[in-house]
Amino acid sequence: MGVVNWLICRIAGRATGTGPPNLFLTLARRRGLFRGWLWFAGRLMPGGTLPRRETELVILRVAHLSDCRYEFDHHVRIGRRAGVRERDVQRLKEGPDAVGWNPRERAILAAADQLHDRRDLDDETWTRLRTHLSEGQCVELTMLAAHYEMLATVIGTLRVQPDH
Secondary structure, X not given: OHHHHHHHHHHHHHHHOOOXXXXXXXXXXXXXXXXXXXXXXXXXXXXXXXXXXXXXHHHHHHHHHOOOHHHHHHHHHHHHHOOOOHHHHHHHHHOOOOOOOOHHHHHHHHHHHHHHHHOOOOHHHHHHHHOOOOHHHHHHHHHHHHHHXXXXXXXXXXXXXXXX
């Protein structure tokens, strides 16, 4: 893992209050790839242009749809700091048609669902998204959802254990 990656893992653990995240400890075994992934992932979250609450809603929805308990539990904790409440977490499990989402949130979550199910967005979903998001934000949203789909696959395949 190396000293630099170990320090990165320790710092990430302090930030999340969990100790070094098991995902980081696993990915850090491939040193350069780990650092490249951190840079890319950090540009999406927390460094993206979408509001943090919306970013967390997308991540949580993708984690739920992908049955990735590790990411779901991890981002419930992170999401609290971004304004995601327990009622939001419950609604996320119901989906974009649950009562209580505003039109923007509903459009974003519907896009996350379609990207998960079809790996594409239909014209109606694009139209709804574009009433709420800029072109650049649409690119970011697509990459955010796809990134967390990929991460759910990696976590499951590598059998990353939950953080304590």
